[in-house]
Amino acid sequence: MAMREVHKRYLREFLPAMAAYVVLILLSALASARVDSVAGRVVLALLPLLPILLAIRAMVRVVRDQDELERRIDLEAFAISAMATGFGFFSFGLLMGANAGWTVSGQAVAIWVMPCLFASFGIAKLVVLWRYRSHE
Structure with a gap:
């Protein structure tokens, strides 16, 4: 193709x-x-x-x-990646607040948000594409 x-x-x-x-x-x-x-x-x-x-x-x-289908796939992948990234960083923040044994600077955490969002979008898009293709 x-x-x-x-x-x-x-x-x-x-x-x-x-x-x-x-x-x-x-x-x-x-x-x-x-x-x-x-x-x-x-x-x-x-x-x-x-x-x-x-x-x-x-x-x-x-x-x-x-086109509409591609846009729908990307929208689903964006939603999944935004929620997964937010959930992951929120969970990490809760663990940091509980003094779970890690010492990480806020700068070190903040700088990884965008790369994690981009990476999780790539993974989410593969999953969403696979799901749509398996239903054809």
Whole structure:
């Protein structure tokens, strides 16, 4: 089955954004320790947000331009991933509040929300796609 143009465009927009994110997150982490000014560290810390905004834009555009079934599949996957990510981080917060033996900084937890959301969306989409295909 050939890939539709809407999905080709998505890959052309999403993959370079993710590659830029990887480069900028590494650059940001390595360079921020060497910058003395607070403003410089803030700019370096926020720099990886630019490609994330491009990735989000690509995701919104592909959902907007898909057919009804594809949009429904993505909506279900988004709902599952948002709830799973929220539930996971909420559970983790409850365990942290109970002093369950872990010591993790808020920064370390917060920085993993977006990657976990993206990863859980990918997994949820595979599950939803499998479910729809098994009912054909």
